[in-house]
Amino acid sequence: xxxxxxxxxxxxxxxxxxxxxxxxxxxxxxxKCRFCTLFDGMDFSIxxxxxxKRDIWAAKAFYKGRKFDTCFLQDGDSFAMDTQDLLxxxxxxxxxxxxxxxxxxxxxxxTMTKKSxxxxxxICDAGLNMLYCGMESGSIDVLQKxxxxxxxxxxxxxxxxxxxxxxxxxTFIILGLGGKELSDQHVNETAALLNQIxxxxxxxxxxxxxxxxxxxxxxxxxxxxPLTELEMVEEQRKLISLLESVNGxxxxxxxxxxxxxLNGKLPEDKPQFLATIDRYLALQPEQQQNFILGRxxxxxxxxxxxxxxxxxxxxxxxxxxxxQSGTANIDDIFYQLRQRMI
Ligand code: SF4
Numbered sequence: 001x002x003x004x005x006x007x008x009x010x011x012x013x014x015x016x017x018x019x020x021x022x023x024x025x026x027x028x029x030x031x032k033c034r035f036c037t038l039f040d041g042m043d044f045s046i047x048x049x050x051x052x053k054r055d056i057w058a059a060k061a062f063y064k065g066r067k068f069d070t071c072f073l074q075d076g077d078s079f080a081m082d083t084q085d086l087l088x089x090x091x092x093x094x095x096x097x098x099x100x101x102x103x104x105x106x107x108x109x110x111t112m113t114k115k116s117x118x119x120x121x122x123i124c125d126a127g128l129n130m131l132y133c134g135m136e137s138g139s140i141d142v143l144q145k146x147x148x149x150x151x152x153x154x155x156x157x158x159x160x161x162x163x164x165x166x167x168x169x170x171t172f173i174i175l176g177l178g179g180k181e182l183s184d185q186h187v188n189e190t191a192a193l194l195n196q197i198x199x200x201x202x203x204x205x206x207x208x209x210x211x212x213x214x215x216x217x218x219x220x221x222x223x224x225x226p227l228t229e230l231e232m233v234e235e236q237r238k239l240i241s242l243l244e245s246v247n248g249x250x251x252x253x254x255x256x257x258x259x260x261x262l263n264g265k266l267p268e269d270k271p272q273f274l275a276t277i278d279r280y281l282a283l284q285p286e287q288q289q290n291f292i293l294g295r296x297x298x299x300x301x302x303x304x305x306x307x308x309x310x311x312x313x314x315x316x317x318x319x320x321x322x323x324q325s326g327t328a329n330i331d332d333i334f335y336q337l338r339q340r341m342i
Contacts, residue, residue, distance in 0.1 A: 049088055057096060109151075133159065141178070183235060
């Protein structure tokens with residue numbers, strides 16, 4: 001196989017696994033969020049348009065006639081590009097890959113709100129019709145504590161611009177991002193903002209504190225108390241119960257999440273989501289722990305898997321060993337297991 005003669009960035013959303021990847025920017029224009037190490041050590045830059053266009057044609061040659069329905073523009077924020085340059089890139093993409101139905105990108109609220117509604121419409125009309133928004137929380141206190149550099153106001157405004165332009169919008173939310181200190185604000189204000197935005201899709205992630213991050217230091221210093229797995233389940237229950245005017249997909253696709261079966265559509269699947277969570281919450285504490293460990297060591301993918309007696313007993317033996325060793329609190333073990341997944 002010939003070597004790739006075009007740039008590929010380090011990240012893409014999991015749902016873009018089969019997409020054509022074209023790199024328009026390198027790194028993240030903000031790169032300061034306390035929980036994030038995605039672009040550590042990488043300065044943000046916007047790639048020259050001629051280089052991006054050369055990459056598009058190089059990708060066309062490399063894939064030898066392969067048809068792509070979707071394309072994702074890497075890395076952190078294509079909206080940081082000058083609008084005319086972005087339109088130039090989109091037009092070239094459509095010439096090279098006329099079958100593309102969806103072109104998507106991450107977009108930071110602070111960057112997108114610098115574009116006019118007319119510019120956003122032109123960008124959408126040129127093909128960039130899907131936006132990934134790392135909102136994480138709708139609470140100003142949480143966003144500030146995490147140094148996200150965006151506000152609920154700017155998130156709402158950018159979402160309005162994107163939707164008015166005709167773009168689809170997928171929004172990421174991180175359970176536990178307020179810690180114990182701001183859990184109520186996190187869940188209440190996130191639900192309120194989601195109700196206002198009504199995104200096409202909500203994707204849930206569960207916080208795992210990466211070693212070496214500023215957030216890790218905050219945990220050490222006692223300025224941030226992470227939620228336990230059980231508390232994150234309770235947080236998600238509250239979030240779902242407060243989503244009243246969201247009409248779109250809701251998903252727990254990342255394996256860092258505990259209840260992977262919470263996938264479907266709001267509002268119709270809301271009763272089923274709540275029933276699944278209640279089924280977990282109704283388990284005896286030892287069974288809840290068995291399920292957490294079983295998920296973290298990959299015996300289970302969903303609650304029903306606990307009915308496999310062989311798996312259940314194997315996980316229970318591991319749980320007993322941990323408890324008998326007395327080396328650490330079981331919640332601390334679960335915290336460390338989650339850290340290993342990022
Ligand atoms: S905006 Fe996103 S990529 Fe940039 S630092 Fe924050 S979480 Fe990381």
